[in-house]
Amino acid sequence: MRVSFVLLGFLIAFIRGHLNAQVSIVKIQLETPEKDGRMVSMPNSQGVQRIVMVQEGQTAVRAVDSTGYLVTYQFQQMKKADLKFISFFKDKTTLTMQNVFLHSNDTLVCLERKGRLIFEKGSAVDINRFLQKYLLLERDSLQRRPLMRNVSEEIYRNLMRDIADRQWAEYQGFQSRQDESQNAFVQAAIESQYYHRVVFYNATKDWRDDMFDDLQRIRQVESSPKKYQEGLTPRLKLYIVPHEDAWMSPNYRRALLSFLGEKYVVDELSHKEPSKMMDFYNDVDKALANLPKTREETLNLALAEKGFWVAESEKGAFIERFERDFPQSKHLSGIKMRYWKNTPMVVGTQIPSLPALNQDSTSTTLQRLAGKKTLLLLWNTWEDSCQAALTAFGTLGQKIKNVQLATLCSKNRFESWKNALRNYPFNKPSEFHFYADYLIGDVLEAVFTTKRPLLILLDEKGRYVESGSLFDSQKISRWLKE
Known part of the structure; x- marks a missing residue:
């Protein structure tokens, strides 16, 4: 009898040791997703994941690196770890949580037994079962093949809206406690699913059945890096995905x-x-x-x-x-x-149709100057040389008759420009005064490779002829004689 108890003790110890070798307790802690964040994840089109190992006691978050590849953080199996996480999959050596929602600072506790996750009961588990039931955090079946065919977009949109409303009502029915961040997350996931279903239907309403089957095969390849290694990558490049906004x-x-x-x-x-x-x-x-x-x-x-x-x-x-x-x-x-x-001005180049404002704040472009030979002054209000150039330009306008005058002011405030024009010495009927914002000023400097003040000669078709200083009287005299 005593021997039997000893043998039974050894057997229990063996079984317990075997189970301990196969079971680990994993604690996972997630940050609450932002209300306006992207709630439904999509696989990256290259099917490549960069793995970063996370040791016991460290924390990690899911992110996208500068190349656009999805970075998946993993923690070592058979270890206890307290993580901030958003992703789940497993292979022979690693275990990762995916598509799991938790309350802020909440901890999801589960047993990992031979690759299966056994969760403790709690509100977080109920929420995740709800999300998984409606495929809110997974590949949605209605984005593989629409629920209906050959109906108007309005009818399908109303149908999807009704489904989304019923999902939200069911969620509120079993909700165990009020949590604004949790509510925002679930509602955003439902709205995102509703939106993408409608977009997908609208893009595929003329598809044949074989086209949906082809899309499903392509998505299976995209989700398997191993298949990429088998030479299937070129096939993906030939496929034009219809789900525009998501892909x-x-x-x-x-x-x-x-x-x-x-x-x-x-x-x-x-x-x-x-x-x-x-x-x-x-x-x-x-x-x-x-x-x-x-x-x-x-x-x-x-x-x-x-x-x-x-x-x-x-x-x-x-x-x-x-x-x-x-x-x-x-x-x-x-x-x-x-x-x-990137289009520098050379003789015969059309002046860019840069947007500008008139003195009455109405919109126009520099193409308005086409029709007559034009002297165009580029200036601003806060440089002394520009102020002197504006005065000289007004004086010049009193002497010439066969050329229209125009000014273009940039890189200062609109009101400063209007105030400066009040002191302009003379206005001819053919004169134009334009204002351009700061970005246009950068374009002008790049086009003419010089800063203000600058006088530009345009021909009757609005094409560039020459540019120079307003104080170069000999050049201006030559322009006016030509």
């Missing part, structure tokens, strides 16, 4: 640009031939005909890609077409500014 990451945009523009890259060692980027524009229009936002972003990226262009001057026609196609683009102002800055 237009910097990495995806560059991969798409590389695919569509591969044959248009300029060989720096070959003979400099004219750019064929208008052909590229046509290709993008055809390939992305049903994706206006993706088309806009791709064309904007192409304008900044040096490998496509022999010279900055080639971009003019491309930008004009872009402006016609996307007049409300948020990129348009920046595109024009960069183009103007």
Whole structure:
């Protein structure tokens, strides 16, 4: 009998030791997500994760590095660790939490047994089960294939709105305690899911079943770095993702640009031939005909890609077409500014159509000067030399008849400019006085490679002829005789 107890004791000790070898208690602590933060994570398009090991007792947060790759922090298995975390997956050597929500300073305690996580009961567990039930923190099934087909966007939007409202009502029904940060997180996750479902439906409403199947296969490859190593990366570049707002990451945009523009890259060692980027524009229009936002972003990226262009001057026609196609683009102002800055004035160059204000605060551009030969003075109010130049320019205006006069003031306040003009000595009927903001001043300095004051001669078509000092009387006399 005594021997039996001894054997039983050894057996219990063995089992306990075996279980201890297979089970670890993991404590994970998350920071409360910001109310306006991105609540639903998307995999990065390159399928690459940079792993940072976190030792016991340290803390970590999920982040994106400067290259746009997702940085996943991991902690060593079989160790106790108190972490601030947002991610979960496991392999043979590591265990990581993913898509888990916790209250501020709350701790989620679970047992890890042979790769399975067994959570302690508590409000945090209830919240996570709710989020997982509705796929609020995972790949949403309705973003793989819409719930309905061949209905209007308004009908589908109303249906998704109804689903979102019912989700929120159910969440409030079992909520065990009031927590504003928790409520904000869950509500933002529901709203994000609702929005992306509608966007996805609108982008894929004309799709065939095989196209949805193809999308699913591509996403499976994207989520598996191992498959990337098996040579499947080029296939991804051929795929134009329809889910625009969710998928237009910097990495995806560059991969798409590389695919569509591969044959248009300029060989720096070959003979400099004219750019064929208008052909590229046509290709993008055809390939992305049903994706206006993706088309806009791709064309904007192409304008900044040096490998496509022999010279900055080639971009003019491309930008004009872009402006016609996307007049409300948020990129348009920046595109024009960069183009103007890199287009120095030489004889015969059209003066940039820089935006400006009249004295009555109405908007105009410098193209308004076309039609007559023009003397244009660039100046500002806070430099003595500019003040003297303005006075001399007014005196000059009293002597000449066959040339219209114009001034352009930049890099000072609008009211200061209007006050300075009150002391202007003479106004001819053909005179124009323009005001430009600070950014335009930077463009002018880059275009004319000099600061104010500067006198510029334009021909009848608004093209640059020459520039110089207002106090160079011989040059001005020559201009007026020509």
